[in-house]
Amino acid sequence: MTPTVPDTMNVAALAQLGPADAAFEAVVRPVPRPGPGEFLVKIAACGVCGHDALARRGELAATVGDVLGHEIAGVVVAAGSGDVADWVGRRVALVQRRPCGQCPDCARGATSQCRRGPGFYGDDLPGGYAEYVLADPLNAVRLPDGVADEVAAVASCGIGTGLHALRKARLEAGDVVVITGAGGGVGFNAVRTAKALGLGVIACTGDDAKVASIVEAGADRVLVRPDVAAVRGCARDLDRPRGVDAVIEVTGGPTFATSLRVLRPEGRLVLVGNTVPADLAIAPGLTIVKELQVIGSAHATRADLQEVIDMIDTKRLDPIRPRRLPMSEASTAHAALDERTATGRTVLVP
Template sequence: MRCVALDGTGGPDVLVPGTCSMPEPGHGDLLVRVRACGVCGHDLLARSGALAAGHGAVLGHEIAGEVVAAGSDVEVDLVGRRVALVQRIPCGRCDECAAGLTTLCRQGPGFYGEDVPGGYAEYVLASPRNVVPVPDTIPDAAAAILSCAVGTGWRALRRAGTAPGDVVLVTGAGGGVGVHAVELAKHLGATVVALTGTAAKEKRLLELGADAVLVSPDTRAVRDCVRDLGGRRGADVALELTGGPTFRTALRALGPRGRLVLIGNTEPGTLPLEPGLAILKELTVYGSAHADATDLADVVGLVASGAVMPVPARTWALEDASAAHAAVERREVTGRAVLVP
């Protein structure tokens, strides 16, 4: 089958089109024909060598497609169904899976693009535990990004206990997770402050529901904006999507009992937590991973009902994966880049 694999690590040019072995579904497996695969910032980190993917790896964890075959002992009839995939295939047997914490499973096949070949290819293997059926009203390019670009923010907002009337700060708001986090927070009844490093994305963020958009702001500007929007002593929730570049600003923008949810870290490294600030304000810092199958099912329902609309994706042919990576790196894409085999 056609695929795009890493020829080492480095810039976008290490993504090389070619062919690789067609996967064969074994015991408990599903074979999925990939109809679309999103390009996530995680992919860029993996390509650059900051994560576990190595030479020959096939990246891509934002996958939608059609189940075309099933291995032995697959009890659910999914063949012929359109599906969206959760990024990690859990085992279904370990203590974490038994507790419903499938994002923490490390006994299963693992994460697409690192532990198992990903969606920069024509076919992938999946499991009934990581697929969610998608109605025909949701296009392939939108379905591909539901788990990561939409579901990640949905899980984080729920983890923070976001409620109507909360002031929610979203950093990295112009990226794929960020634009949808803005939309989801607004859907939950929050007042939303969006932080972005690209002025060209301001108009779109306002259209998606942001009450204010700040471009590369300092801490004082963020706190003043939050106060003007009703957060008298700071924001109630901060979704931290970029990590190092904005972590201090987001933390200091929180009011008493504020909750920061750390979702992304674009510059892997140590983050500066200020103990005095956290103690005096009684702040809570959460980590939140990718969506699980329950989160993805929620998101599919929200999109199918029209309550939330995925930002239209910019698409590239599979063989043009390097061009898609370059465009994302240059911050030319609002929302998600999507590869279409």
């Protein structure tokens, strides 16, 4: 039986740019109607990400009235054409960018680089701080019964981003990796994913209160605001006297210089995030002499999301369930993000 779709929906729209307090307001918008090849997803949970916080503060392209949110899971309730009708009734997790599936980037599997498709939720498209959103088979993965909605919501961005970066780092089981920003959503889940891949993990955080949680997530060593000597000491303890094999740099500016200096010769720094939007200073002499590599890593692809869902379903990866808040408390979720009081992810539930 096809669900009845209402004409309107509640959304938490961006009311003002700036601080989290009163940043969002409850408004009513029309429910979008799927066109050919796409379908309508009734949202079960939407994660709150650092990207959302940058948009809310006016550091990205968001404007008042926009609907943020790109970490989405739900159930398909309507199809725009017969070729996608078999998706109706399926639970899905979504990749944050809807690609075109036809450009050269899509052809080589680099869908995170596609700029011909509908775009990125919350930036180019109305996002998941709402009751409904449009999607299509190119950015949707069907969910097994054993994967909870709130975990599925963060599977692409919160978990898949870290997996994508670890793959970019070309690591093998037994290698040692540093993960910065390990108390945040991406970093925390990257710790768990790295352990699931058989890696040694040195986790870095700026908050003493998050150490116990990061240890529980599987880190071999946890350091709070470490200097180069502290990280190198942990690397020696893990049989890496010349430095670690790779760094997953989630924080950016505050830790970038240290991360570069703790790499072994021919080590890789994979840059995932930059919490203080500004240019980063690279040490050219060090990079040249040690033949280091600095690699950019964007968000997960559909293939990454599928791998994450498979890992969760087969119990190879056991992510911490995110904290749940009603959509009406979007400002509360953003305040916790700004204050760095939450470990891991928070999801909003319509």
